[in-house]
Amino acid sequence: MRYFIEFAYKGSNYHGWQYQPNASSVQETLTQALSLMLREPIELTGAGRTDTGVHARQMFAHFDSEVPFVFPDLIKKLNAYLPKDIAVWDIYTVAPDAHARFDATKRTYEYHIHRRKDAFECHNSWLFPHSLDIDRMNDACKLLLNHTDFECFSKLHTDVKTFFCKLTHAEWTSHGDRWIFTISADRFLRNMVRAIVGTLIDVGTGKTSLTDLEQILASKNRSKAGFSVPAHGLYLTEVHYPYIPFRAR
DSSP states (O other): OEEEEEEEOOGGSSSOSBBBBOOHHHHHHHHHHHHHEEEEEEOOEEESSSTTTTEEEEEEEEEEOOOOOOHHHHHHHHHHSSSOOOTEEEEEEEOOTTTTTTTEEEEOOOOOOOESOOOTTTTTTTEOOOOOOOHHHHHHHHHHHHHOOOOGGGGGTTSSSSOBEEEEEEEEEEETTEEEEEESOOOOOOOOHHHHHHHHHHHTTTSSSSSHHHHHHHHTOOSSOOOOOOOOGGEEEEEETBBBBBOOO
């Protein structure tokens, strides 16, 4: 039987989702817990990769098992065993060929910025105590939605076959002393969101114009785009599948 497991994690203590040699990862931690509870070797395939320090409010992975189990009981045992920064939400029975990565139709990320030093947000949001022109940044977001090739925002030397992504939403919102950037697409390239945020920060500070942004996108050159913002402000917040009812977490 194939199952999807839905979970969340705070990425501060992990070197990303994917297995890393000599480093702790979410994939390794959750795989060990599932293997122990089901008393058989389990392999987990995630909906995507998150980098060191990145958080996930909603993440999925699939695994195969022939061991019978009661969903609520297994979820309760997993949450009791797992560290406090990983929480299992649900488990779903899916078709044998269902794939957590390739079947996802939409992913949404948020990037959180706070403008004043906050002792409680230092690992959950990025401190940027400078002025930003949010209207100008949202004009840049509209420009991004007109494009599909985002090679200029991709980490160099990746093994992807295409740099095309279909963006469906990109927007900055202000919440008092906080700014939140939300972006949705069918897929994302490695480091893409953090590079986009850094480039939009340059737009918001006046360093980069909208004409410059068009030229950056046309260049397909990562060195032309802005800096990558720190990982600890980034959250994977939604993953959608056609056969799983979406529930906001």
